[in-house]
Amino acid sequence: MTAVRRVGVLGARGKVGAEVVRAVEEADDLELVASLDAGDALEELVSAGAEAVVDFTHPDAVMDSLRFCAEHGIHAVVGTTGFDDERLATLRGWLGDDPGAGVLIAPNFSIGAVLMMRFAAAAAPFYESVEIVELHHPTKADAPSGTARRTAELVAAARREAGLGPVPDATSTGLDGARGADVAGVHVHSVRARGLVAHQEVLLGGVGETLTIRHDSMDRASFTPGVLAGLRWIADHPGLTVGLEHVLDLD
Amino acid sequence: MTAVRRVGVLGARGKVGAEVVRAVEEADDLELVASLDAGDALEELVSAGAEAVVDFTHPDAVMDSLRFCAEHGIHAVVGTTGFDDERLATLRGWLGDDPGAGVLIAPNFSIGAVLMMRFAAAAAPFYESVEIVELHHPTKADAPSGTARRTAELVAAARREAGLGPVPDATSTGLDGARGADVAGVHVHSVRARGLVAHQEVLLGGVGETLTIRHDSMDRASFTPGVLAGLRWIADHPGLTVGLEHVLDLD
């Protein structure tokens, strides 16, 4: 097993980047060698001897950084958003047929959120009913959350593949909105209350029993174990990988 | 303390009545002396020496039964629905100024559901946010449930009285229904899944903390302790009483 030791952080002065900086500093097997933010020269990564970078920056900046990394054989663990098929194809081109560097891009670095989604999809074929309740602080602008939508889509796909029809629901009278939002046939409910941080519950129901998978994120720092797991995995996995589930070996 | 011992059950052959019959038979301090259903003569209550009846019948039948009980000084514990102000006034007239009998009418005989509603209303003034999630089997026709609507109204009234404004909610983008139904300003979510019976959760949220009150009803028989509590209370409380909370001494 090859292991990255020297790490550079891009976006180091942002809220998320600052958490990454702290997590890398606290990890015994990693060393923080560069902390860059907008305006800093990427060449510093080379002079500092960075073997890998963590990039939580901006869609406008990330492609330039990744091209630089690919050219210099620096691995990248990327939480920046905005990757579409075109960008991914471009990345693959830069990495080439015999990539010297690995790039891991993940929309969600929370290990718990990824496990919740995978378990929900794995259990879905065995249950007649499934419903999602996500709970967040009241300053969140979107409802349902992106994680809830993604979970619903994964669960709906697993149900289709297993040949399951629509969930049973005899509701014939009621108030608008009571049964939540419909995402690919899965009912999703969004609770917003002061004191909450970020929580989600997937409830699967069959005759006489329910199975509930719940993820509670109480702290912004909860994504850092996923980033560290990515750093420890990337040197052995050259080329482009999308999704933390590959790091968690859940396939 | 006066105590009822000899009990008659009206609607004894219905599903609910059958549970009452069983609960009265199993109670050491009570004796089942009459089991009547549609078509049976109310006079049997008198000949059997019933001191109290339990009535889970039909709105069409209940007023005749209660007039008979009032005339014969028989106490009544009533779970039948359909009582409006007019019916309650009629009942008060029958009982008179110096009532010899007590009549307890309650829309909900589940002690847990009543406690949940009272606690939610008592806590509401201290919390910026409150939201309700109710969960039932998928053959339920209405959403939200009657208990959830009633809880929302009680909570909303307690907030108004405490001078609280609307709950905080920054949702600006999303899918229809995600934020649930609006009952008097309180968001209510209805989950329907196979395996569930009847459950409700009231979530109150303030800075850095949440308080959750949850009631799980796993069995049809869960209302019988409330009926027995009513039977043990009624002899000392002549006249008309509406609501199990008075029996539970929560006022």
Added chain:
Amino acid sequence: MTAVRRVGVLGARGKVGAEVVRAVEEADDLELVASLDAGDALEELVSAGAEAVVDFTHPDAVMDSLRFCAEHGIHAVVGTTGFDDERLATLRGWLGDDPGAGVLIAPNFSIGAVLMMRFAAAAAPFYESVEIVELHHPTKADAPSGTARRTAELVAAARREAGLGPVPDATSTGLDGARGADVAGVHVHSVRARGLVAHQEVLLGGVGETLTIRHDSMDRASFTPGVLAGLRWIADHPGLTVGLEHVLDLD
């Protein structure tokens, strides 16, 4: 895919067997052709043309039944307890090198319980902490439950394999029993309360987040979907199989 259609039930007059009888009768793709109990002749299975049996009987009876089934090429789905290595070896001998019949033995036919155990073990390597709370009716004689013990052992094995040390626990002062029972280094808590049926929660915790997997069994019938899944799977899987997880294709 081969499919069993004609099913015999052994132990048909027991509580569990009666649920199996009902479930087979209600399944569109299965036909109940024989209902046997202690004292009935196994030959009836042959004359009725049973292709498979379900056996929820007694350790004293089950081996005779399984030998009969093996000799007559009848598949068996078995929930009876008491199988040790010796019995399993004997069974393998009866089935032979080219088995015409399949035998599925499972200590737990609840799909939800099996999924909970598998998900808990799959998640365990990613979490510093793990703890189990199981909740049952107060007439249960053993604490912790067999499922909780088995879950703890699976989780502990997964932690060992991932190189994790003991769970963090700074408790230095307290009352006996507060931290629960120790099963292979995993703390297990047993709650007993009227109104509960059979429930279990596995709580996994890491920096800033927790993942909770909860199974609620509200009804004795909750094991029947697992039995039916076994019946639909057995014809394609000759020989001996132990554990419902193989049917659920979770390996």
Added chain:
Amino acid sequence: MTAVRRVGVLGARGKVGAEVVRAVEEADDLELVASLDAGDALEELVSAGAEAVVDFTHPDAVMDSLRFCAEHGIHAVVGTTGFDDERLATLRGWLGDDPGAGVLIAPNFSIGAVLMMRFAAAAAPFYESVEIVELHHPTKADAPSGTARRTAELVAAARREAGLGPVPDATSTGLDGARGADVAGVHVHSVRARGLVAHQEVLLGGVGETLTIRHDSMDRASFTPGVLAGLRWIADHPGLTVGLEHVLDLD
């Protein structure tokens, strides 16, 4: 209603005091006029015109501060520990028969924790079973928590007063500790896991139903609303008061 406006904070440089400072500064109806810590002269409270103080300091220091406040007619809201009957009697002596100042001492300023305890005790007479699960971070030294012990004692007292006997429990075989710690006949379970902050669940169970009251404290700041409520209440309540429940008007 009389209202305090000008507030001094004692112990202002401690972790808890710093949260109080911030909360007072953020409250529209309050003004922070003095921030003192060990070594600072109490006379500053007088010169700054403080009408009330908040004291989260040390048992060694608090009595001197409270004598000073009593002598100068300054109200006090006190979260410092270590008050026994002797200290309370001394305080009452200082305040005199016609107290000009109010002193509120509370072992717990979390509104949610206080509500949970009160609701649990109010519900206890109606339930055959009750059990407590408390969940905290793994660096906590004591198990069970002080709040859990106090809750168990309140619940046990309510059961005794209602004439209830021991909780039903048929456990006859098992592992040491599985059934938790015994506090006045109530089983208490302590879960410790990374990612948790401070949580407690009281589960009450009767025939076919359970009522669960759960408090989740996700942030150190969750006690500040209780302190502010005390400050808004104290001017109208001269003399000594012990317990936040009086402020919450739950008696």
